[in-house]
Amino acid sequence: MRKIVPCGAVLTTCAVWLAGPAYAAPPDLAPKTGGTTTWGVATEPSCFDPHRSSQQAAFFVARNYIDSLVAKRADGSFAPWLATQWSLAPDGLTYTFTLRDGVTFHDGTPLDAEAVKANFDFVKKPENAANAAALLDRYARAEVVAPNVVRLILARPDSSFLESVSNVKLGILSPKALAKGDLCGGGPALAGTGPFVFAEYVRGQSARFVRNKAYAWPPGYAAHAGPAYLDGFTIRFLPEAAVRAGALASGQVDVIEGVQPTDAPLFTDQPDFTLLKGPLGAGTAFTLNVNYTRAPADDVRVRRALRDGFDPEPIVGQAYLGTVPRAWSIIGPDNPAFNRALVGAWGRDVAGANRLLDVAGWTGRDAAGFRTRDGKRLTIEVGYPQPYVRDNREVLIQGIQAALRKNIGLDLNLRIITAGEYAKGNATGTWSIYPNTDNPSDAARELWDMLGTKGFLYTNVPNPDPEITGLVDEALAATDPARKRAFTDRIQVLGIEKAYIVPLFAPSWFLAARKGVEGLGFEAGLDSPANAYDVWLAGE
C-alpha cells in the first residue's frame, strides 16, 4: 500500500491546484460562538471508553467528553481541573483532592467524592480488565473524606501518579454510566463531564458531538471559560491519508489529523490552509528495543555495532521528508525529562562498529556478504506486529536494514508478524527486537514500561539487567522531582550506553485545517490534538 502513497500525494496536489486560489478572510480578533466543524480522522477507535481503550486514536476523541481531576501543562507542571487543589502527604502515599463545586455529568449526576472513588475502584478491580489499571499498579484504595474531598492512597510511592491522574485513561465517568457496564460503543451513555456530549456514533462512518451547555470547569490551561465555542462537531473516519488530504483540500472536511509527510507541503504556507505540528513530550521516540538477553544481541558489542553501524539522520530524512527529527534518547525531545546531554553523544561510527564485531568473533563472511561466526550468520530479527505498522515506519526500518548490511554485514531481519506471534514472543520473553513508541507521558513510567522488571517488554524475560531495572524502580518511587530527574537522566544514558534501546526518530502528530478554524492545539499529556473546547470559526 505504501507504494500508492506518493502517487496519492501527487494526485492531491492536482486536486489542490484545481481547487484554485480562494479568498482568505483575515481572522477576527475575538473568538465567536457557534458553528460546527467536521474532522477527518484516520483511525476509528474500537472502544470509546477511556478506561478500557489502549488506542491513541481513542484518547484524543475521548478528551472531548471526559475530564480529569488535574490537567497537565506543556512544561510538565499540573493545573486544576475537576480538582481545585490537591496535596501529597509527607509519606508520599496519600493524595488528597478537593473537588470543584457545581460540576455535573452529562446525565445530570453531580460530581462528588463518591463518583471519583467509584471510578478508581472500577479501574483498579482486576476483574474489570480495564487497561487503565496499568497506571494504578501502586495505588491501593480511595477514601471519601467529605462530599467534595477524596483521598487516593498508594501502597508504594509512585512518582508518576499525578501524571496518571491527569491522563484521560483515568478520566472521570458518571457512576451511573459505570454501573451500566460496557461503554465501548460510545453515544450519550458514555457520560463524562467534558465540554462536549457524545451525541451519536455510526460504526464505520462517524461520531457526532454537541456542546455541553452547562460546561464551566475547563482545565487550568484552557484559553477561555464557559461552554465551548462550537455548537458541535463531527468526526469522519477516513483511513486513507491521501483521501483525508483530498477531503480537506476540496472543503469536505475542516480539519484532518494524521497528515503524511508527503501531503504536508499541500498545507504548509498555503493561503487557505494551516499545518500544525504537535509536540513530542508525552510519547517516547520510535525506538528499536533490543532484547539484551537473547543471542547474538546478548553481547554488548553486537548491540553497540547495531547502534553505531548506520546514520539515522539521512534515513529518517528520506522516510519522512524532513518533517520529523532523528531521536537521541528514549524520552521525547519536548518532555521536560529529556536528557539533552545525549544529543550528538552517540552513533554513526561504522569503523568502530566493524571493529567491535571483529573483536566479538564475527569475522567470517557468507555468500550474501553477511558476517558469520562458527558458520552462523550474524542475524537479529525485528518482529513488527502488523496492527502497529503505520506511518512509513517499516520503510524506515528497511532503510536501516540496508545500511547495516552494507556497512557492517549485520542481517537485521525485519518480519511483519501477526498480533498473535507478537503476543506469543512477549509471553515467553523470546522476542528479539520490538520497534515501538510508548505513551504514558511520565518519563519514569515510560522507562518502567520499556525497561522495568514488570514493564510490558521485560515482564516475561528471565533475569533482566538488575542495574537498569533497579534504577527504573527508584525513578518510579522518587517523589522528589530532582531525585527523580537524576534517575531518569541516568537511565536514558545507560539505555544508550548498553545499547538496550536504539532511538530512531521523534514522531509528531500533524494536524491540517482550513483557514478560519481557530484555536486548534495539542494536549501535553497525550501529544495528540487537544479537544475542540477552544476551537472557534472566524470570518463567517
Add this chain to the structure above:
Amino acid sequence: MPARHLTLRILSRLGTSLVVAWASVTAAFVALHALPGRIEDILAGDVDFPGLREAIAAEWGLDRSLPAQYADFLLRLAHGDFGTSYVLRRPVIEVVGSQLRPTVELAFAAGLLAVLLAGGLALATAGRGRLAHGLASSLELVAASTPVFWLGILLLMAFSFSLRWFPVAGAKSWNALVLPAIALALPTAGLLAQVLREAMEKTLDQPFVTTVRARGVGETAIRIRHVLRHALLPAVTLGGWLIGGLLGGAVITEKVFGRPGLGTVTLGAVLTHDVPVVLAVVLLAALIHVAASTLLDILYLLIDPRLRTT
C-alpha cells in the same frame, strides 16, 4: 417434475447448506485457535498488570478447554446467540447487523453495474470486426487488472476532490454510493466482459446462427435473443466467483472511501483475533455462498432448457 421429487431436492439443499455452514465455522474456529499466540495475550496487547490476562480469560470463557468452548459456541449459535465481540465489546449481531446493509448495497450496486457494463460491451463488440475486438479486449484487460484501491483514489481525485460531484465518504445518501460502486464494478466488469464476449464470438460461429440469419433476423436481434443465451452459461458459472470478488473487493473499497461495512469490521476482527466476529462473518459468507449457488442453479435451468429434463 413431481412434487415429491421437488420437496426432496429442497430438503437435500437445506441439509447441504447446514453442513456447509457448520463445516465453515468449525474450520474457522480451528484455524483461529491454531494460530500462534493466546487470545488473552493478544487482547492484552502492550498492557500488563497482575491479573489482567486471567480476567480477560475469565470474561470470555477462554480459560476452559477448547472442546468446551467449541461446544458452547455451537450451542449458543443454535439459539441464535453470536456472542460479544472481544475487542468492540458489543453484541456481534449488532456489529455485523449494522454493517451488513452498506456492504450489501455496495456489492449489489457494483454487481449490477458490472453485469450491465459487461453485457453492453460484449453485445456491442462481439463479432463486429477486428477494430472492435481489439478495442474491447484491451479495455477489458485494463479494467480487469486495475487495482480497486488505485481506481478508487483516482475516482475520488477526479469526481470528488476536483469536480465535487460526489461526497468523499460515508453511506448516508445515494450519491455516496456512486464512486465506490464504480470502483468496485470496473475490474469485475472487465473480466466478465472478457468471458462473455469470447463465448459470444464462439457462438456466432455456430451453424445455427447462419440458419437464423437465413431467416432474415437482424444482427442485434440475433445477439440478444440467441447468442447471448448461449454465451450466458460460462458467464453464470463465474457468478460464484463474482460474488466472492465483490465482497472481497468491498473491504478495500470501504477503506478507501471511508464507508461503513463488513470489510473494515472483518479485517479488524481477523487482525485482533476477535473470534466471535470472525465466526459470524464466516457463517454469513457461507450462507451467502449457499444462497448464491442455489440461485445460480435455478438460473442455469432458466437459461438452458436442456438441463430441465432430469
